[in-house]
Amino acid sequence: MAPTNRLRTAVRRCRRAVSRRLPGESTSADDSGRAVADGGTVTATDEGSSLFSRDFLESLPFWLPPTLLMGFFVYGAIGWNAIISLTDWTSFGTPDYGSLDLSQYGQLWSDPAFWTAAQNTVVLLLAFTVACLLIGLGLAILIDQGIRFENAFRTIYLLPMSLSFVVTAKFWSWMYNSQYGVINATLRGVGLDFLTAEWLADPSIVLGAVIFALLWQFSGYAMVVYLAGLRAIPSEHFEAARVDGATTLRMYWRVVIPQLRSSTISAAVVLMVFALKAFDFLFVMFGKYPGPGADILAVMMYRQAFSSLQWAYASAVAMTLFVMALIIVGPYLYWEYRRGEL
Amino acid sequence: MAQLTLDGVTKVFDDDGEDVVAVDGVDIDIDDGEFLVLVGPSGCGKSTTLRMIAGLETVTDGELRLDDSRINEQSPQERDIAMVFQSYALYPHMSVKRNMAFGLEESTDMPDDEIAETVERAAEMLGIEELLDRKPGDLSGGQQQRVALGRAIVRDPDVFLMDEPLSNLDAKLRAQMRTELQELQADLGVSTVYVTHDQTEAMTMGDRIAILDDGELQQVGTPLECYHEPANRFVAGFIGEPSMNFFETTREGDRLVHPAFEYPLPDGTAASVGDGESVTLGIRPEDVGIGDIAGDHAFPAEVTVVEPMGNENNVHLQFTAADGDADDFVAVVDGTEIHRHGEGLAARIPPEKIHLFGPDGTAIKNREPIDAEADAERAEQEPNGA
Amino acid sequence: MSTRTDPRDWLRTARETSNRRIALYALLTGLIGFFLLPIETGLVTALKTNDAFVATLPYVPPGPEGFTLRPARTALAELLPKMLNSVVLVIPATILSALGGSLAAYGMTNLDWKNQLAVVVLFVAGIFIPYQAVLVPLSRFWAIVGIGQYSPYAELVELIVTHTAYGLPITTILFRSYYQNFSDEMLEAARLDGASAFSIYRNIILPLSLPMFAVTMIYQFTQIWNDLLFALVLINQPAAQVVTQGLANLGGGIQTQFNAQMAGALIAAFPTLLVYIAFGEKFAKGVASET
Secondary structure, three states: OOHHHHHHHHHHHHHHHHHHHHHOOOOOOOOOEEEOOOOOOOOOOOOOOHHHHHHHHHHHHHHHHHHHHHHHHHHHHHHHHHHHHHOOOEEEEEOOOOOOOHHHHHHHOOOOHHHHHHOOOOOHHHHHHHHHHHHHHHHHHHHOOOOOOOOHHHHHHHHHHOOOHHHHHHHHHHHOOOOOHHHHHHHHHOHHHHHHHOOOOOOHHHHHHHHHHHHHHHHHHHHHHHHHHHOOOOHHHHHHHHHHOHHHHHHHHHHHHHHOOHHHHHHHHHHHHHHHOOOHHHHHHHHHOOOOOOOOHHHHHHHHHHHOOOOHHHHHHHHHHHHHHHHHHHHHHHHHOOOOOO | OOEEEEEEEEEEEEOOOEEEEEEEEEEEEEEOOOOOEEEOOOOOHHHHHHHHHHOOOOOOOOEEEEEEEEEEOOOOOOOOOOOOOOOOOOOOOOHHHHHHHHHHHHHHHOOHHHHHHHHHHHHHHHHHHHHOOOHHHHHHHHHHHHHHHHHHHHOOEEEEEHHHHHHHOHHHHHHHHHHHHHHHHHHHOEEEEEEEOHHHHHHHHHOEEEEEEEEEEEEEEEEHHHOOOEEEHHHHHOOOOOOOOEEEEEEEEOEEEEEEEEEEOOOOOOOOOOOOEEEEEEEEEHHEEEEOOOOEEEEEEEEEEEEOOOEEEEEEEEEEEOOEEEEEEEEEEEEEOOOOOOOOOEOOOOOOOOHEOOOOOOEEEEOOOOOOHHHHHHHHHOOOOO | OOOOOHHHHHHHHEEEEEEEEHHHHOOOHHHHHHHHHHHHHHHHHHOOOOOHHOOOOOOOOOOOOOOHHHHHHHHHHHHHHHHHHHHHHHHHHHHHHHHHHHHHHHHHHHHOOHHHHHHHHHHHHHOOOOOOHHHHHHHHHHHHHHHHHHOOOHHHHHHHHHHHHHHHHHHHHHHHHHHOOOHHHHHHHHOOOOOHHHHHHHHHHHHHHHHHHHHHHHHHHHHHHHHHHHHHOOOOOOOOOOHHHHHOOOOOOOOOHHOOOOHHHHHHHHHHHHHHHHHHHHHHHHHHOOO
16 A cells, blocks of 8 residues: 555645646645645656657747847856956957966955955945845835825835936935035034034945935835735734734734745845945946945946956956855855745 | 547656656547546546646657557647636637637638637537627636637537536536536537546546546446446445445355454355455445344444435444444435434345455455346335345 | 724724824824935925025025026936937837847746756846946957947947846846746647647737736836946947936036036936836836845
């Protein structure tokens, strides 16, 4: 009897995997009352036969051209970039692919500007992401209280996301202007003169000012993600906690936040990768050199490449950025794969 | 119109490195115009078999033949087969008319006006000509199902395949559609393979039924053949509602010994069962007589639950063994017979109606062929059985 | 899903609740102020004369003497030709990247073949790459191709191709998650009806994709219109500059005229703001799907 049972279990596992892939297909219940999808394709588990080779050929004209285009521009370019970073290419003329070495990286290692930029990048990454998640979560919780005009509030909080970073940088340059800007003018207006500062000129606070402006732009995104996550929690969980006598704070801390883990991870990855790329904003606000307080690797790379024409050096900086992104995104992709979300 | 043959058809899936045999060596011949029902419990492989016929799954081993030519390698597009899906699978953005015309547009060279005509005719046949300009989203479940049928009929295929098409309908509609489908198929005369897990549908609709369990074919035969001459214990228990009663016994000499009773072996059966072998004794609920009965084949039992069905009563009873173990079984009696919970009475298992199954489940003996006259005579001679 | 009031102590909790609600709405409204303040400030500053914006508080609208449309006109004169370039860029790039994404997603999702997942991963990973990692090869590549020298519009073509290629990962993944929810049985029915893969795409997938095209195109429109980095790298001739470059360059010179810059920022933001306000729901969908 045992082999039959093993067979039955295995087929049921097949079916369960299938029913996950086919939401909304009607199912029949087996004897134990568990829903079992009856009839559905078990995909990607068939041995190759002439039928499926045909399917493969049929599919090629659809996905191959975009994949080739994307592959060249994305992966081909990164590979090319890696090779360039091993050359000595500068200013005009063509790169010499004959002699490749790690000298650029050696130079990078001993360049204090690189380390400053790297440090700023990491600070930006972490502070911005954490703050953005917190604010986004707060906004989502507020919005989720069953308020009227919910759409209007959401629309306004998400609005900055629709703006270009160029536009945002212009607005906030004006906000932070030490003489006439909103921040300082308001502080002076209420008599808090001592709190005014050279927001953009003072290297010790400029990064904070930048982060604050970026939070303005991105909290709406975190809010949208968390809102979707909150809405996915069945209301019974809230009700059960209430019935159990939990205070609001407790309820959120113990019931809600643990269930937002996957939203948090996804949003965090996106935010961190954005922070790595935050070139547009800083470039418009400060030009190609934001100063030691706010120079990040993304801007440094641009400067080295298009201002100083140190192509190979810039490529090395870019590879560093790429590796940092890989460190963030790699585990995330693996985690998604494990969850079957791909 | 065609003869469809499944010759040793096998399907093996690769589930994370392990081989899963979903369908194991199924042999069935479907004659031209026949209505064959593939039936079995969930997970038995019937849908997979259907999908192999359609070309939606590849065949691992064995051969599929349509009119004696092998079709294993043909894509679904190439096979002249139409299928009605459980979820109807209509195209939500197309009108009913276009849904039905699509197959003809894609697989034939028919000119547009001919297509329109064919669609009209099929729609009339199914009573949906009023709905031709509507979209599937505006239709009820029953209407959608007809459109799905219409889509299949319009193609005039060699074979119809139906994958539990009635299971999404409510009970009344389902009963109505059952008859309609049968009439339709008889009118059109197209070979049909119909998959269901509902044995009532199988019994009422099929010219023949093929019973599958765990990927293996258990029996192919007419509904009555499968009912009265089940090939094994699985078929006997699967077909029939309420299910056949089974008692585990051991042969000792000229009787079958059960913890609660000893059943005299009928003449002629002694040879097929070895002494000391375990035998499953099967008897259909409608063949069990209960009441104030005496005789070698009647044993004391107690009523546990009575389910009044109107025309009949399903009476659940218990044999109690000497050591206190109880064996439950069911008797179906006329609706006018009154019984109560706790009532003690005798249950008679007529020897000419028993089924015997060996240790591996195969049928050793089935009941004697139905002979209404002989039954009536016997009932006259022994009003309370003997 | 809203907070529940305890029915047993109705009056007290009702009062408490209504106090809480008031606080909630006050907070939410305050946040509106926070989110709109920079824009509002920009708006009023854009309408002030040089003297006015020095003299008045930055978020206060200009008085009658301080009001002027000159900064707006200056900004418009500067930015309008660049906006046209942006339009020439955005329309083809959006359409092509959306269409490419739809085709690629169909080929990888609704059609079945081995090792699809590997290709899918390439696309997903492609969403996250920092563009700095491709800038040098990119500029080198287009220099080698060398069409940029013929006309400013050739540079725009370079930009169109670039944005299409880099937009494919996100558009493909957006469509893929949409196509994964398509009924497999419906597509199987189409195959039994005799439809080829292309016919299925044209007659079934494409018509049913229209909502997703809207989402994807709105998202891409916003991303491409707002981009600065690729434009900086690829567009060297002033005649081909797009609006983001134009805005970035506004404010050159020693005296940064904030009023003109604010006007320019609003003008440059106008199309995406319009799209956002008109199609906010779809925009939110596209944004949330990045996760």
